[in-house]
Structures are given as structure tokens and as C-alpha cells.
Amino acid sequence: MGTSWSAKIVDPAAPPADGWSPVVDAALDRIIVEMSQWVADSTLSRFNRAPVGSWQDMPADLRRVVDAGRAIGQASGGAFDIAGGALADLWGFGPPGARRGLPADADVAAALARSGGDAIESMGDRARRTRDVALDLSGIAKGFAVDAVAAALAGAGASDLLVEIGGEFAGRGIRPDGQPWWVDLETPPGISIAPLRIALHGLAVATSGDYRRFVAHEGRRLGHTIDPRTGRPIENGVVSASVIAGDCMTADGWATALTVLGVDAGMAAAERQGLAARLVTRDGREYLSPALVAMLG
DSSP, X not given: OOSOEEEEXXXXXXXXXXXXXXXXXXXXXXXXXXXXXXXXXXXXXXXXXXXXXXXXXXXXXXXXXXXXXXXXXXXXXXXXXXXXXXXXXXXXXXXXXXXXXXXXXXXXXXXXXXXXXXXEEEETTEEEESSSOOXXXXXXXXXXXXXXXXXXXXXXXXXXXXXXXXXXEEEESOOTTSOOEEEEOOOOTTOXXXXXXXXXSSEEEEEEESSSSEEEETTEEEESOEETTTTEEOOSSEEEEEEEESSHHHHHHHHHHHHHHHHHHHHHHHHHHTOEEEEEETTSOEEEOHHHHHHHO
């Protein structure tokens, strides 16, 4: 996944004989084998190469992530797209690697035509592409991985834990001192706002931002978050979006969608969906959704 993981676990009376790392590694390996576009023989990569219109077997976890991503895409008015692989590749954020210069308008239009979750159809445990689109779950799969690792650890006997993958967290139970798992929301570099600390007791948090991966061109810095509606990196002033939810997959997908929507539409969507969310803009302003304000109160 191109990042690191960590876990804080309150050891139960009978921890696994081989320790906790093999439990985490096994959970992550299963996800990578199914959902990574960076692995040529993953289930997702083979699905993207299958002939358009042909039905392909799709494992339950992959279907769950795809269905969740499509639902977020519809609820956000198209601000989230699980089938935007052509656009990610075009802008240098996919497996083909970085590019020189910016793509031509015609290339953006062509990649847009090869995008859209509406081109993914499912029936039972099978799915197919109705156009030559490419699944890209990078905006939601990491959150699912956090949930999967937490579930695997719980299944191995850990009831009190905090799991983190690439800055996204899920907390269950409590710490040894009886406190919940406290986590500070990530603040973008160079932004001076007061720290915001939340208690992850049966909750998860994900943050999307344009300060980790970007394209620099002639003095412009274009973040890796692409607006599926325009086919271009966002330039709406939002540098960070955090969402707290009951599961990290939901938090991850919606953090990406709110980043794309921007302050006004993003805050409206958060209120409409009942999301606990924080947006931070490049000028250092902070916006909290009503659900987050109530949670902090």
C-alpha cells in the first residue's frame, strides 16, 4: 500500500503464540491480493483487464468496498469515483508512474470518458465493466484495511486496540489506564490551528489531504485528489478533510469526497449525511460539521 502500519494492543490473557504481527500481515496480504492496482495479478487488476461486458467473479470483500464506493459516489453527486483509474494514471498517480508536464485537454476528456462507477455492474458474486473503465480503490481501500486489521486482531483475542495505517485509525475498547484511545486530527504542514483531539472508542477517523502527493508544474502545485466530475486535480482551497465514523472505510471514502466538494458543498453534504467532519483550507480556516461539534460538546 506504499505506507506503514502500527497497532497498540492491550494483551489478552492468551495472545497468539507467534505474536500479533502475523495476524496483521495476513489480513493486509489478503487485501492487497484482491484490491491493489499496483499488483499485476491482483483480482482488481485482472478485472480491469477482462474484456468489457464479461462477467468476472468478485470476492465478498472486494464487492463490499466497490458497493460502498459507488454509494458514496452517488450520495456525493459524483465527487467520489471508484472507477477513476484512467484519470489517476493520466495525472501520474497510478502504476505507470509520474509524468512530465500536464496532460492535454483532449487526453483529460478521453480519460473522463473511461471513468465512472456507473460502468460497474454487479450480480450476486460477479461483476462486469460496461465501458473500458479501471477500478481504482485508493480512496477507500486503506480505510477498509484498517477495519479488516482491527477485525482480525479482535478475532485473535484482542478486544482493546488502536490500529493505524498511513494516518487512518480505528479504536476499540480502552487503554490499560481506562482512558479511550485519544487521537489528534492531522493538521497540514504550515497551517496553524489548535489541535483537535478525539476519543476513538468504537470509532474510526480518516484524513484526506493534498500535501502528501502532488504534481508541481510551472509554480502550480496540484494535489493527487482528482475531481471525477472535471478530470482534473482539485483547486478549491481545501487542503485537509477529516471524517470520524463507525468504520474507517466510510470515513476514508467520505474524506476524499468532501475534499473534492470543497467547503460549501462539503459541509452541506456532511450535514445531510450526518457526518462528523472537519475541513481545513489553505488560508488556515477550519470548518466543523454539526455532528462533529455535537461530538466535541
